[in-house]
Amino acid sequence: MSEIVASANFQDKVLDAKGPVLVDFFATWCGPCKMLAPTIDALTTELAGKVAVYKVDIDESPDLAARYNVSGVPTLMLFENGAVKNHMVGAQPKQNILAMIGA
Amino acid sequence: MIDVAIIGAGPAGLAAALYATRAGLEATLFERISFGGQLAQTEHLENYPGYVLSTSGFDLALAMHEQATSFGAQTVAEEVTSVDLAADPKKLVTPFGEYEARSVIVATGARPTHLGLEGEEELAGRGVSYCATCDGNFFRGRDVVVVGGGNTAAADAIYLSRICRKVYLVHRRDTLRATAIYHDRLRGLENIEFCWSSKVVKLLQSDGALSGVTIRDRLTDGLRDLDASAIFIAVGTTPNSEFLNGALETNQAGYIIADESGITSIPGVFAAGDVRTKALRQVVTAVADGAVCAEEAAAYLAS
Numbered sequence: 054m055s056e057i058v059a060s061a062n063f064q065d066k067v068l069d070a071k072g073p074v075l076v077d078f079f080a081t082w083c084g085p086c087k088m089l090a091p092t093i094d095a096l097t098t099e100l101a102g103k104v105a106v107y108k109v110d111i112d113e114s115p116d117l118a119a120r121y122n123v124s125g126v127p128t129l130m131l132f133e134n135g136a137v138k139n140h141m142v143g144a145q146p147k148q149n150i151l152a153m154i155g156a
Numbered sequence: 157m158i159d160v161a162i163i164g165a166g167p168a169g170l171a172a173a174l175y176a177t178r179a180g181l182e183a184t185l186f187e188r189i190s191f192g193g194q195l196a197q198t199e200h201l202e203n204y205p206g207y208v209l210s211t212s213g214f215d216l217a218l219a220m221h222e223q224a225t226s227f228g229a230q231t232v233a234e235e236v237t238s239v240d241l242a243a244d245p246k247k248l249v250t251p252f253g254e255y256e257a258r259s260v261i262v263a264t265g266a267r268p269t270h271l272g273l274e275g276e277e278e279l280a281g282r283g284v285s286y287c288a289t290c291d292g293n294f295f296r297g298r299d300v301v302v303v304g305g306g307n308t309a310a311a312d313a314i315y316l317s318r319i320c321r322k323v324y325l326v327h328r329r330d331t332l333r334a335t336a337i338y339h340d341r342l343r344g345l346e347n348i349e350f351c352w353s354s355k356v357v358k359l360l361q362s363d364g365a366l367s368g369v370t371i372r373d374r375l376t377d378g379l380r381d382l383d384a385s386a387i388f389i390a391v392g393t394t395p396n397s398e399f400l401n402g403a404l405e406t407n408q409a410g411y412i413i414a415d416e417s418g419i420t421s422i423p424g425v426f427a428a429g430d431v432r433t434k435a436l437r438q439v440v441t442a443v444a445d446g447a448v449c450a451e452e453a454a455a456y457l458a459s
Contacts, residue, residue, distance in 0.1 A: 082289075083289075084192065084196040084199075084214045084287075085196070085290055087196065087214055088189050088191075088192055088214075089189060089190065095233070123281070124283065124291065124386075125280065125291045126291065143280065146235040147234070147235075148252075
């Protein structure tokens with residue numbers, strides 16, 4: 054399972070992270086988000102040590118959703134050195150996510 | 157060896173898996189993302205018999221998946237990207253492996269059709285959406301556009317009218333194709349403006365987000381700009397049959413040619429649900445297809 058991060062630990066876990074970080078902005082009421090969840094969980098394990106994977110619940114952390122202009126869920130964002138390197142919107146198959154993060 | 161490879165785990169695929177496993181066959185579901193398909197994106201389902209109170213599409217899909225799994229259906233969370241259906245056994249290729257199966261049920265469904273306008277792909281998640289219940293909340297109190305005239309467009313407009321300030325419903329005809337029950341509900345809503353006989357011809361943007369659309373009146377050819385923070389596109393569906401690369405006969409729109417038996421142009425290959433040629437694409441017809449295809453596959457394997 055990937056860990057849910059919020060405003061309080063976003064800086065530490067995502068922006069100040071040493072390597073690339075994949076963040077899944079999701080909502081508990083969104084069907085495609087629920088469909089994507091098993092893939093995100095699998096990637097958390099498969100990419101351990103290479104890419105950190107976290108989730109942001111946009112209802113719990115509306116400030117983060119606003120800061121990164123998230124206006125569709127699920128939105129996946131790849132962060133590196135505190136900046137957004139890439140993003141994709143909507144539930145996607147695993148190979149597309151791997152391609153986005155260059156893994 | 158897999159007896160029945162079922163490509164797609166929406167309602168058709170899940171029902172096929174249920175019937176195939178109960179028939180004593182080894183059934184494996186291949187799913188590109190996760191079970192549920194379009195059903196999982198349906199917020200409220202009011203027309204699935206037996207569910208008197210409206211039920212969530214995701215919850216129904218979850219129950220279908222658990223039911224199929226309880227009888228032994230396996231799931232491979234990989235997207236089938238190419239096939240060799242003429243081979244014996246039949247071959248399925250995913251980005252992560254190759255699989256062989258004695259029979260195949262194609263239940264890959266359909267996806268929302270895009271308008272094909274400039275900027276549509278880049279603005280996805282920035283005001284362009286194909287899922288009102290997913291993204292509507294981001295536009296609370298704002299003005300939005302719904303384009304389309306079928307049940308999805310009607311349901312989207314009703315849903316959005318509750319959370320948005322104003323909803324423009326743009327439809328290319330002068331009357332909705334949607335089922336009668338939606339017409340009465342729509343008429344009772346004051347913040348919906350109907351833009352009949354109109355077509356969205358341009359997506360307007362500012363600062364990388366949608367800021368409005370231009371519509372053309374098909375009768376007068378007049379152009380009009382609508383200020384809107386989002387456009388919800390519900391102009392029908394496109395079958396997910398490209399991965400077959402012509403292996404099965406399809407019609408011009410890409411739907412696999414098959415009648416209610418699900419039998420396709422290749423023996424041992426069946427088509428169930430929205431991906432096949434049929435008159436009514438609903439959950440209730442998809443699950444019926446799945447059951448029939450599983451029986452046909454069992455008969456094929458026994459012959």
